[in-house]
Amino acid sequence: MAVIEVNNVFKSFGKTKAVNDVSFEVHKGRIFGLLGPNGAGKTTTIRMINYILSPDSGSVTLNGNIASPETQKVIGYMPEERGLYKKMKVLDQLMYLTQLKGMNSTDARKAIDYWLDRFEASDWKKKEINELSKGMSQKIQFIATIAHDPDIYIFDEPFSGLDPINSETLKEIIIELREKGKTILFSTHRMEQVEQMCDDICLFNQGEAVLTGNLREIKSSFGENTINLEFEGDSSFLDTLDNVRINNRSTNFAEIRVLDGQNMQDILKVAMEHAEIHKFERIEPSLTEIFISTVGEDNIKKGELV
Numbered sequence: 001m002a003v004i005e006v007n008n009v010f011k012s013f014g015k016t017k018a019v020n021d022v023s024f025e026v027h028k029g030r031i032f033g034l035l036g037p038n039g040a041g042k043t044t045t046i047r048m049i050n051y052i053l054s055p056d057s058g059s060v061t062l063n064g065n066i067a068s069p070e071t072q073k074v075i076g077y078m079p080e081e082r083g084l085y086k087k088m089k090v091l092d093q094l095m096y097l098t099q100l101k102g103m104n105s106t107d108a109r110k111a112i113d114y115w116l117d118r119f120e121a122s123d124w125k126k127k128e129i130n131e132l133s134k135g136m137s138q139k140i141q142f143i144a145t146i147a148h149d150p151d152i153y154i155f156d157e158p159f160s161g162l163d164p165i166n167s168e169t170l171k172e173i174i175i176e177l178r179e180k181g182k183t184i185l186f187s188t189h190r191m192e193q194v195e196q197m198c199d200d201i202c203l204f205n206q207g208e209a210v211l212t213g214n215l216r217e218i219k220s221s222f223g224e225n226t227i228n229l230e231f232e233g234d235s236s237f238l239d240t241l242d243n244v245r246i247n248n249r250s251t252n253f254a255e256i257r258v259l260d261g262q263n264m265q266d267i268l269k270v271a272m273e274h275a276e277i278h279k280f281e282r283i284e285p286s287l288t289e290i291f292i293s294t295v296g297e298d299n300i301k302k303g304e305l306v
């Protein structure tokens, strides 16, 4: 039995179809990524799993039970809108929130000390939330979500507001939770985080789940028709290539999706004529490319995906 099951769920706000016939399953001991641009329906789906919203139709179950106030208790949920008491001191706040979730004060204090130390935040115990930066309070919110050691974790955009070092710590911790057999679902619009961490994904676009399943299987089903090119020199030759789509382009790097009618050897020839080639590697497409080829370039609002 899946830990979380979302079955043919619909949810509208007025005329906006926020979630339109979405289904997926999240299994024990796995990291599941809800992925998609702004407004795609990720938060609405997460709120239905957490029983903050109810579906118009379809069902959400947790360990086989329909989402309810009872199922809410088994989830460690970090919402998109972070909710900490601004005037309360960090330690008091964490003790309060953790005991609210059923921990006794001795265990709560032990867990809080451990996590504050993990996030190098032990010095903040006496600070008010007001005094913390956005990233710092985000870490406290994360600790408040996980300290009571639930079995299911749901994080809405957990990496937003974190610098690269803290993002790395958070990533390590999420992977450790999986190693302990916990079940994790998180949303993001950042493709590379999903590529690095997730076992399974659901790719949303305009309220619909356009691609769902095991990340490795999804990637390999798209075949190795992409080139990872690293070079030195003028990159303008890239603009002369026909029947390709260029993703993740920077001064010395390009990911080139080879479309029908183009061939890799010809691309290599052109590249060698114009630049010094450091790497020419045939790879599976990135998730960005998979997203674009699944939903179509015309259906993506520019700048929404990274």
Ligand SMILES: Nc1ncnc2c1ncn2[C@@H]1O[C@H](COP(=O)(O)OP(=O)(O)OP(=O)(O)O)[C@@H](O)[C@H]1O
Residues within 6 Å of the ligand: 013, 016, 017, 018, 036, 037, 038, 039, 040, 041, 042, 043, 044, 045, 080, 189
């Ligand atoms: N309470 C609400 N009232 C009206 N419309 C809503 C409400 N909540 C969400 N929507 C709309 O539903 C759609 C899906 O929004 P949702 O927040 O689920 O997307 P998202 O994928 O989480 O986006 P983001 O990455 O920006 O958080 C959007 O068009 C949004 O404007």
